Amino acid sequence: MSGTSAQYAVGKAFHSALAEADWNGLRALLHDDVAWTLPGDSAISGTAQGPDEVAGLARRIAGYGLRFELLHILVSRDNVALSLHNTARRDDSVLDEHVATVLALRDGKVARIESFLSDVDGVNAFFV
Template structure:
């Protein structure tokens, strides 16, 4: 019998919705302290690819820096769906941006695990990894 989750209290759907909306609102409105309030200090956010934003972002500060980087590249986030799981939510997004002749047009799923009222991990899944590798390159944002 697996006892590793016996002390974990599952988040309610209302808590999941609140955290999902807080994350998205914070992202859209540059409310970084609010975002920090729903992210565990040791959380991790993974993003596929080889772009300057790809890989793991370890800790709340690194997660916020990644979110700020997305904003500096001009990414617009359109919520398509919030999908509920046992331990968290998945944010289904349509992310877009453009720069010169490059266009970012991605279907994105961010799987968020929640424990004790905070996001403990985030994993991003993309429709076009090659597209982010071309779009998020050094020298565009400082």
């Protein structure tokens, strides 16, 4: 598999694991020293370290009923980014945001994840 095809495949598998709540599948994509950082001051903000914490963070996010709509998979020479439109509704709270999640790869696995949010204040209000 060529470099860009490999990155694309990891990005697709990462999104599928999120969308299908496949936490073991997600863990299989991750390096032992993986870290996922999200901005803000919400229940999902900060940095999760290691495959168990990262999978736990993904599970916590999904537990709020998010729909992870994949808009694009973007590849660089070495890494991959997901362009997502995340939506959810909980009681009177509505989440409608665009997210860029960058997956830094090492040896074909995810070594670092950083998410960029279009509405940090909205995320802070939704994830309480």
